[in-house]
Amino acid sequence: MIKKCTLYTFLTFFILTAEFKKVSGQNLKFGFEINDNRKSTIIPFEMNSNLIIVNVLFEGVIPLKFIVDTGVSNTVLIDKTYSDILNIVPDRKLTLVGAAGIKEVEAYIANKTSIKVGKITGSNIPLLILKEDYLNLQKTLGIKIHGILGYDFFKNFVVRVDYKNEVMKFYRPENFNRPMLFYKSIDMEIQQSKPYIFQRLQVNDSTELLSKLMIDTGASHPLMLHKNSSKYIQLPEKNVRDILGAGIAGSIEGHAARIPRLSIDKYNLEDITTNYPDSGAYEDIIKNTGRNGTIGGGVLKHFKLFFDYGNEKLYIRRNSIAKIKFKHDMSGLTVVAKGEYYLEPYYEIEKVRKDTPAYKAGLRENDKIISLNGNMGKDLSLDLINRTLKQKEGKKIRIKVKRGQKILSFTFYLEAFI
Known part of the structure; x- marks a missing residue:
């Protein structure tokens, strides 16, 4: 019994860090930077199923659509067709393991690719290229997605994400001096290139838990919790069997239910639809990181956000979307x-x-x-x-x-x- 495919992108990549090399006699630029010595730049985006989708120019030639995903380490090209068209020769081959650890897929690393997003240019970007479109996001989003922008896209900037107005603003850290009087400051830990915060969950009528949660703009669900990460995280009695997401190894299945409350600093969100993947699906991740779950776009869209990776800070402020209740499919x-x-x-x-x-x-x-x-x-x-x-x-x-x-x-x- 499987429910509506509500389009969550759970991508678990175990990727070796690419080595950067100097070409003889030249100092090359690496990473993303704002063009023309600008202090900041605005990037509009399209929001689809709580996911942030931006237009990119790949290798200065091909216009493509990428998801902006804080839950992914590397920049990813989903469809190898585009690198083949441009005769990009990968530096090495990789084997990736899906979230459940039961299926391996092939991918490649190309260390020196170029990606432009508005007035931001990425030079010599290490690119993970999937051999095939394992994710098939067009099926579950209704639009063609060609790739994913991850940690590399965030790490050099302070980034404002405004879901309500569908814009991001990127600041050079040395030029960021905006007063944050109306924002709450939350400590954010960057571990293995992914952002985590520690916040309180009311998992049932009597139990509150301080939990380690990854901030994942590449997941459209409000909240995901791992039952095998804490004895206090149990599947609520009222639940429904569901497809929870699309991964490189296929669909991720589990149950959907609700928890009474998620507290993010002073902000309380109530009656939150929550996904519980089948036990074992994220076993290695839980063991390696101690994470209890993931906050996705379904929650994040209720806030204006500033990501400051350099200082490991997250600034949040509620917006008018916060009045909207958390919903789940009611048709079957x-x-x-x-x-x-x-x-x-x-x-x-x-x-x-x-x-x-x-x-x-x-x-x-x-x-x-x-x-x-x-x-x-x-x-x-x-x-x-x-x-x-x-x-x-x-x-x-x-x-x-x-x-x-x-x-x-x-x-x-x-x-x-x-």
């Missing part, structure tokens, strides 16, 4: 994006969980969605479909699908499972 459907259908992307029902409103209404696997609550054609997107199916309990859903050669219409009402 897993919907994915497919290829070209009448020259348009189309959306197909991949799974229908039994005894849910959608199943009882008569919807089934492989039904192709034609319209949803009056939206059809170019008005439809995977993000819109997923948001519609988690709006509020009792919401009327009108859906028209194509099944074989038949056009069928169904009506049902959303129902909260957790």
